[in-house]
Amino acid sequence: MLAEILQSLPQVLVDGIALGAIYAVIALGYTMVYGILELINFAHGEIFMTGAFIGVAMLILMTGMGWLAAMPAVLALILVLVVTSILTGFMGVGIERMAYRPLRNSPKLITLISAIGVSFLLQDLVRFITEYKRGNYILTGPSMFNEKFSIKFSSISSSFSDAFFKTSTLILIVAVVIMMVGLDFFVNKTKWGMAMRAVAQDRETASLMSINVNKVISLTFFIGSALGGATGVLFAVQYGTIDPYIGFILGLKAFTAAVLGGIGNIRGAMAGGLMLGILEMFAAANLQLLTGGIFGAEYKDVFAFAILIIVLIFKPEGLFGKAVTEKV
Amino acid sequence: MSILQLKDVNTFYGGIHALKGISISVEKGEIVTLIGSNGAGKSTTLKTISGQVLPKTGSVFYEGKDISKQPAHLTAQTGIAHVPEGRRIFPKLTVKENLEMGAFVVKDKKVIKERMEQVFNYFPRLKERLSQKGGTMSGGEQQMLAMGRALMSKPRLLLLDEPSMGLAPVIVEQIFDIISDLNKEGMTILLVEQNAFQALQIAHRGYVLQTGEIVMAGHGQELITNESVREAYLA
Numbered sequence: 001m002l003a004e005i006l007q008s009l010p011q012v013l014v015d016g017i018a019l020g021a022i023y024a025v026i027a028l029g030y031t032m033v034y035g036i037l038e039l040i041n042f043a044h045g046e047i048f049m050t051g052a053f054i055g056v057a058m059l060i061l062m063t064g065m066g067w068l069a070a071m072p073a074v075l076a077l078i079l080v081l082v083v084t085s086i087l088t089g090f091m092g093v094g095i096e097r098m099a100y101r102p103l104r105n106s107p108k109l110i111t112l113i114s115a116i117g118v119s120f121l122l123q124d125l126v127r128f129i130t131e132y133k134r135g136n137y138i139l140t141g142p143s144m145f146n147e148k149f150s151i152k153f154s155s156i157s158s159s160f161s162d163a164f165f166k167t168s169t170l171i172l173i174v175a176v177v178i179m180m181v182g183l184d185f186f187v188n189k190t191k192w193g194m195a196m197r198a199v200a201q202d203r204e205t206a207s208l209m210s211i212n213v214n215k216v217i218s219l220t221f222f223i224g225s226a227l228g229g230a231t232g233v234l235f236a237v238q239y240g241t242i243d244p245y246i247g248f249i250l251g252l253k254a255f256t257a258a259v260l261g262g263i264g265n266i267r268g269a270m271a272g273g274l275m276l277g278i279l280e281m282f283a284a285a286n287l288q289l290l291t292g293g294i295f296g297a298e299y300k301d302v303f304a305f306a307i308l309i310i311v312l313i314f315k316p317e318g319l320f321g322k323a324v325t326e327k328v
Numbered sequence: 329m330s331i332l333q334l335k336d337v338n339t340f341y342g343g344i345h346a347l348k349g350i351s352i353s354v355e356k357g358e359i360v361t362l363i364g365s366n367g368a369g370k371s372t373t374l375k376t377i378s379g380q381v382l383p384k385t386g387s388v389f390y391e392g393k394d395i396s397k398q399p400a401h402l403t404a405q406t407g408i409a410h411v412p413e414g415r416r417i418f419p420k421l422t423v424k425e426n427l428e429m430g431a432f433v434v435k436d437k438k439v440i441k442e443r444m445e446q447v448f449n450y451f452p453r454l455k456e457r458l459s460q461k462g463g464t465m466s467g468g469e470q471q472m473l474a475m476g477r478a479l480m481s482k483p484r485l486l487l488l489d490e491p492s493m494g495l496a497p498v499i500v501e502q503i504f505d506i507i508s509d510l511n512k513e514g515m516t517i518l519l520v521e522q523n524a525f526q527a528l529q530i531a532h533r534g535y536v537l538q539t540g541e542i543v544m545a546g547h548g549q550e551l552i553t554n555e556s557v558r559e560a561y562l563a
């Protein structure tokens with residue numbers, strides 16, 4: 001049994017890192033907003049989904065006009081990523097302005113319900129528009145970056161199989177690393193990043209330092225939503241088909257990742273996302289084997305959430321709740 | 329013209345009438361203290377000045393300008409620095425970052441550096457702790473950091489809320505010496521204290537607050553020797 005698990009391990013890692021990278025960036029959005037407002041922004045999964053739809057819509061449009069064939073694919077993707085993240089960024093700012101700010105001083109539960117409301121609204125809005133335009137709310141984007149590569153793990157040791165991945169996986173991972181390093185630098189090394197940390201720690205006192213707290217909160221939503229939207233595009237390119245409900249379960253898992261890493265902790269969210277992705281892929285590949293065929297790959301989510309529950313029982317502050325004290 | 333003047337200020341917390349028609353003034357170069365028991369409205373008065381809470385009626389004039397409807401982050405930019413009760417340093421920022429936050433609107437790095445050096449003149453201990461997280465310091469050091477952070481904005485009016493709270497007597501002594509020094513170098517200070525005796529000793533004038541109203545006003549020495557003040561706050 002162990003030999004079989006080892007055999008598939010390289011592939012599990014490649015797939016797990018790709019999926020985990022997506023969880024990690026979305027988890028950042030949850031954790032940043034939680035750090036600053038103590039609000040679980042349940043609409044964040046839907047921002048990711050909307051980003052995926054905006055991205056695919058743009059790609060389809062560009063294909064129709066012949067642009068996609070005319071310019072290098074990577075350039076087209078960068079263009080789509082930038083436009084989408086700006087749009088979803090402003091969307092996040094707008095959501096905070098309309099659905100959360102008027103409720104800033106009400107009990108947390110009220111804002112949470114408002115967030116769930118926004119979540120449904122976005123799902124239905126995207127579904128309506130897509131169905132109206134295309135006659136079907138499930139969307140498949142143009143096929144891009146499908147060239148397959150393999151890493152020859154078998155040449156390292158015969159107990160491993162080779163791992164296969166597409167160009168899009170590579171692009172996904174590179175883009176996510178850039179986003180994470182960029183965000184980490186912004187939060188820890190720049191003036192506005194410092195302002196964000198200050199507002200997260202003590203909003204009232206931050207305002208005494210001439211910091212416009214509302215502006216910092218808007219900035220937080222902008223960054224979180226821009227990253228979420230961009231990840232949506234990367235998701236759509238990687239997995240091909242999207243529907244208006246992908247944000248729900250993915251958002252839930254990304255939130256799990258954020259809790260796993262210690263909610264409010266940026267580096268924790270990154271680590272939690274990667275961990276969850278790898279665990280999930282591991283479960284998908286090996287559950288059947290491990291349980292002697294009682295549970296199949298479809299129980300991978302049970303496995304992932306069981307891990308969450310176990311972690312929370314023994315370490316309620318999350319895995320990195322203490323190790324890294326920086327909180328945003 | 330007074331640097332600060334409150335005219336018939338009424339402030340509410342929800343349904344609670346916290347300040348009932350407060351009128352006070354602070355002249356340039358003075359130390360003025362507000363004394364009174366818990367819940368008298370001392371902190372609320374400072375919060376109303378710095379814009380953390382807005383008065384329902386009445387006006388706050390700062391250098392002749394009505395700032396009563398101005399939010400806190402704008403008031404902070406106009407030269408009023410508020411050191412809040414309980415110090416409220418940013419616990420997870422380093423000492424250096426805390427100080428930098430005080431000069432948030434200053435863009436010139438050289439100016440920030442200069443101001444930091446000035447802060448170290450008053451609080452040399454902060455210099456040794458620059459890379460330490462604010463939350464890991466002792467109460468006295470945190471108070472120094474909170475005051476240093478306020479000085480980083482180069483204020484013309486310093487609002488101090490209970491700087492002696494929870495500190496050992498030796499440290500309280502030090503803090504009050506520094507407040508005196510700051511004032512001698514021209515800083516105007518509005519000081520809220522429960523430690524009335526010590527506050528009145530360094531203050532030019534004082535106001536006694538009781539359940540949201542000014543019940544007495546006078547020069548520092550006058551109030552120290554006043555029978556009813558002695559009985560209520562200095563006993």
